[in-house]
Amino acid sequence: MKLKKITACVLAATMTASLFAGMGVQAESADPEPFTIGFPWDTANTDPTWISIYNNVKAAVEAAGGELVNVETDNSADGLIDNVSELISRDVDGILFMPASDSMLPTVDAMCADAGVYWGTIFRTISDEDIQEAMYSSDWFAGGCHEDDEACAADIVKSMSEMGVTDLGVINIAKGDTSSDLRDKGAAEGAEEAGVNILNTTYDISVTTDMTKTIESYIAAYPEMNGILVLGTYCEAAIPTIEKALADHNKAGEIKVGRIDFESSLGDYLHEGTFHVSYGGQQQIDPLMSAVILVNKVIGTPIVEEGPTNIITPYLELTSAEEAADFNDYFLGDEAVYTADEIKDSMIKYYNADIDMDYMDKLIATFSIADVVSRHSK
Amino acid sequence: MKKFLINTLKTLSLPVIVYLVFLVICFERFSNWNCVYTIFLQSIIPTITAYSVAYGNICGVFDFTIGSRLIISGVIGGLLASKYGMAGMILGALVSAVAVSAVTGILNWYLRIPSLVLTMGLTMIFEIAGTRLAGHYGFVQIDTKYAIFGSSPNIVIIFLLAAALFYFIFNHTVFSFHMRAVGSNENVAKNSGIKTDLVKLKSFVYGGIFLGTAAILTLSQSGSVGAQTNLGSVTIVFKPLISILLALVLQRICDLTVGIFIAQFSLNIIFIGLIAAGLPDTFQNVVLGFFLLIVMILFQNSDRIEALREKSKAHHRAAEE
Incomplete structure (x- = not known):
């Protein structure tokens, strides 16, 4: 009789333990419903x-x-x-x-x-x-x-001001876009704080010919311009196009160039010293x-x-060619910035x-x- | 000779008046040679692009593909520049521009659907082809040593050669007369024995030569050509198209070759003028629209204005008597 009781207790304990063990296994292995x-x-x-x-x-x-x-x-x-x-x-x-x-x-x-x-x-x-x-x-x-588009735009203007920029030509994505408006607002705040004069802002440039035209127009209309800030653009090859226009007018390096949102070509120009600061990586x-x-x-x-x-999510600052190369390899490659695992x-x-x-x-x-x-x- | 001089003065008065307006508004920024020279240089590529649009436009073909064809030929020129140098860039851009233009023209001939619909569809296809050709980064960049055509004096020389070719084709070939006939009334032209579809095809092919040239200059000036999707390339055609519309109005006092350049030059004066005046670029489109309307109203109604003036003079004379 005593043996039976002991056996029953052992079996009950084993079953209870196996029940919890089973639950543990289930919680670790089960996946959510497909979605x-x-x-x-x-x-x-x-x-x-x-x-x-x-x-x-x-x-x-x-x-x-x-x-x-x-x-x-x-x-x-x-x-x-x-x-x-x-x-x-x-x-x-x-x-x-x-x-x-x-x-x-x-x-x-x-x-x-x-x-x-x-x-x-x-x-x-x-x-x-x-x-x-x-x-x-x-x-x-x-x-x-x-x-925080507003703070980022203010920061990059102040950063360019510290590089000696006093008169700034600006390029931005279309008005009415939430980010565009906030970046405009932030740039204005940063400019006021740092004593930078925003000469003009051109919006919604989508092709390289218009980008070249805008930069050349800025150079022609504002001889005092010593900085160009791209607050945002959907134009492909924006920075190479700006750099080419500046080089054609012997202004490469002389006019400081900044950009919000990284692009793949920044490393070359950072290396040459003709591009100066970019905030991005949030993309x-x-x-x-x-x-x-x-x-x-x-x-x-x-x-x-x-x-x-x-x-x-924070903006990262890009100021060296090495960082730009790492960005191209690890952010713009086939792999996500965090793997699935x-x-x-x-x-x-x-x-x-x-x-x-x-x-x-x-x-x-x-x-x-x-x-x-x-x-x-x- | 007197009439020629008067017409020349009338033609030049358009950019001169526009320039004087902005000189008064912002004298310090506008009163320098560099500003005028930049406006001149900026007018060259859109003028040559407009030359490529003009033949088809006169034939009554509405073409959305200009921008996407320009991008494809620029991308091919850029890719071949890295393999075969300068010759690769020039031949690549020119041959691909003419080939893609010919394909567009042939499809326009055989498919017999409105050019507006056809070119809209083709634009999307060409854009995708352009993005695939442009590769991983979505744009093609050339070595600065190949970018010699984008700056003065080379760009000016190429412009003069392109203008001379456009003038010759537009004024001294059988095609030019057929083109005008097709544009004027296609059915009458067809009944007269003109192969209207062939004329339209030729307008694409001849336009392709100028498009290839514009692609080379764009590639040289910007140092890169970026692919576009979602009809983003369509914006490229708008400003050249406005200059053609203005030039067609100016045609009664000057040749279309000169008219397109004068119109483009005037538009660029407005563009830089508004920037110099510190006005936002959204305002530029409003002013450009007004400018187009005012010029077209004045020129299209010049007979009526002249008649009103004569009537007023006669009225005064009658009153004096």
């Missing part, structure tokens, strides 16, 4: 920055076992609303996009709420307070990343983190329990219960060109 994330993006564009944005979003989605569904877009407000409609009809679970304006967001939110689809944004903040309040109270807005980490925010929400483990998750381990809450806003902020704080090189160098 799809829609991403309107211009994948026909061969600009390495644009390709890297897509690669980073893809890595984040696939890290949690999801599938990325792409539709071609022109990134205009009307075009994006059509894209969202198309993606909803393709039954995606979440949609990530780069808003063209604040005013398009209520429409997107209404469409997503009707369809029961989460949505998130990349690169853009919501400036309009009424729209921001409405979106932040939406159950379907997962959040997103943005940069890879922002979409990756934004995708991580949306993915966590879609799979039911949001980083923040109440309301949207908003992360401010790194994302799974350190950014997907389903696999790592420690993740919260503090955790993410600390992770972002460690992000730099050197950090990516150290993690990915072979």
